[in-house]
Amino acid sequence: MSNTPTEVSINRHSNLLEKDPYNYELQDVKQPNLLREFFEYTEIPKVCFNFRRTPINMPEEIWITDTTFRDGQQSREPYTVEQIVDIYKMLNRLGGPKGLIRQTEFFAYSKRDREAIERCKELGYEFPEITTWIRAKAEDFKLVADLGIKETGILVSCSDYHIFNKLGMSRREAMNHYLSVINSAFEAGVVPRCHLEDITRSDFYGFVVPFVNAIRKLSVEANMPVKFRACDTLGYGVPYNGVAMPRSVPGILYGLQHYAEVPSEMLEWHGHNDFYKAVPNAASAWLYGASAVNTTVFGIGERTGNVPLEAMVFEYAQLRGTLDGMDTTVITELKDYYEKKIGYKLPEHMPFVGENFNVTRAGIHADGLLKDEEIYNIFDTDKFLNRPPLVAINQNSGNAGIAVYINNKYGLKDGRKVSKTSPLVKYIKDWVDKEYEDGRVSGIGSEEINLLVNSFFETYTGE
Numbered sequence: 001m002s003n004t005p006t007e008v009s010i011n012r013h014s015n016l017l018e019k020d021p022y023n024y025e026l027q028d029v030k031q032p033n034l035l036r037e038f039f040e041y042t043e044i045p046k047v048c049f050n051f052r053r054t055p056i057n058m059p060e061e062i063w064i065t066d067t068t069f070r071d072g073q074q075s076r077e078p079y080t081v082e083q084i085v086d087i088y089k090m091l092n093r094l095g096g097p098k099g100l101i102r103q104t105e106f107f108a109y110s111k112r113d114r115e116a117i118e119r120c121k122e123l124g125y126e127f128p129e130i131t132t133w134i135r136a137k138a139e140d141f142k143l144v145a146d147l148g149i150k151e152t153g154i155l156v157s158c159s160d161y162h163i164f165n166k167l168g169m170s171r172r173e174a175m176n177h178y179l180s181v182i183n184s185a186f187e188a189g190v191v192p193r194c195h196l197e198d199i200t201r202s203d204f205y206g207f208v209v210p211f212v213n214a215i216r217k218l219s220v221e222a223n224m225p226v227k228f229r230a231c232d233t234l235g236y237g238v239p240y241n242g243v244a245m246p247r248s249v250p251g252i253l254y255g256l257q258h259y260a261e262v263p264s265e266m267l268e269w270h271g272h273n274d275f276y277k278a279v280p281n282a283a284s285a286w287l288y289g290a291s292a293v294n295t296t297v298f299g300i301g302e303r304t305g306n307v308p309l310e311a312m313v314f315e316y317a318q319l320r321g322t323l324d325g326m327d328t329t330v331i332t333e334l335k336d337y338y339e340k341k342i343g344y345k346l347p348e349h350m351p352f353v354g355e356n357f358n359v360t361r362a363g364i365h366a367d368g369l370l371k372d373e374e375i376y377n378i379f380d381t382d383k384f385l386n387r388p389p390l391v392a393i394n395q396n397s398g399n400a401g402i403a404v405y406i407n408n409k410y411g412l413k414d415g416r417k418v419s420k421t422s423p424l425v426k427y428i429k430d431w432v433d434k435e436y437e438d439g440r441v442s443g444i445g446s447e448e449i450n451l452l453v454n455s456f457f458e459t460y461t462g463e
Helices: 081-095 111-121 140-146 171-187 204-222 249-258 278-287 309-320 329-342 363-371 381-385 398-409 423-437 446-460
Strands: 063-066 101-106 129-134 151-155 191-196 227-232 267-271 292-295
Touching: 063 309, 081 101, 081 111, 081 329, 101 111, 101 292, 111 129, 129 140, 151 171, 171 191, 171 204, 191 204, 204 249, 227 249, 249 267, 249 278, 267 278, 278 292, 278 309, 292 309, 309 329, 329 381, 398 423, 398 446, 423 446
Parallel strands: 063 101, 063 292, 101 129, 129 151, 151 191, 191 227, 227 267, 267 292
Antiparallel strands: none
């Protein structure tokens, strides 16, 4: 790090005069800095505070990117070409007319992957833009160029765990290698998106900042843009302000903007959920300066998964006060597609898409739903997800639970709704009580309720 003074100038983000005396230079250490004060392998990683607070810096525009067809395929069997095309169509509809699901990322190595890319390109959608991911090898650019792809991700691992222990290089050797590959991208006319792998275990000021500055210098010389994806590869990122680097999400975004002058529209966050922080970290990335957050459908990805796309759709709406045209009912269509067409069963308790997402089992909660569904439902789930709140029928449901179930299951509105004193409700409640008195322990299925409803009307109306 050099302490050569720089000129006093207006910071374009804060609109204040600032003087930054620091110009971070590559620290080409002889031994890897594995940050053992935070990451002692035989102990739980530590969250350390240094109380250096960074300002919230929400970009004028924020959006979502997707890696369902790349990172999302690394933890499950590959999608078929037809499945990729179907999901891609749904992503287009979900993102709405403004294309808030801005890009999606593909592998490009297998014949199946390339066929899927061509099939999706033939649809002619502007969004999500099709991008690829390649290894940091110059020969891979011909593959990308032949596919007519304008942007590709390049893996540029940035922690000493990867530089020394995986690649067997020094920091300077790694930087020079990466810069030569990025330069090849510029020469091929492809916009590189530099995946700063394992950034939350990196020597941020000793490697990442000088490396990013060197990349940006190449970009200026080539007169081509360059993007940066900050990759929280093992989910070590922490969203709290005042946390010491390199685990601080606010600090990483502030550093990339303040010390490497990366504009928001060229910054993207890619997180994993190893410590249950994928969604709050992604939201913090938006708040502190990244325009893009990278996701997968339902968070399906390596180990504990990625940032769930559907979560960030609703996070966007909460932060902006509007969905800006995103069609959230497609989320339920995706759920049905995964479960019925692909055969992928989602966890029952999963937000927005799980079987129990807006289902209550407690009788007292059901009574509240019957009086006013707002009491126990997070928003109008029927409007946004085509999923009205339901009550699971069991020994605890009570008359109110059965009434709510019938009204929502059969779409009964206003004057057609049944109450908890309805003869139909009493008929079903008596049958349920007898089932559990006779030793039943399982819940009551929807088919059983259908048979009971039909039996009631046949018995009492002759229909």
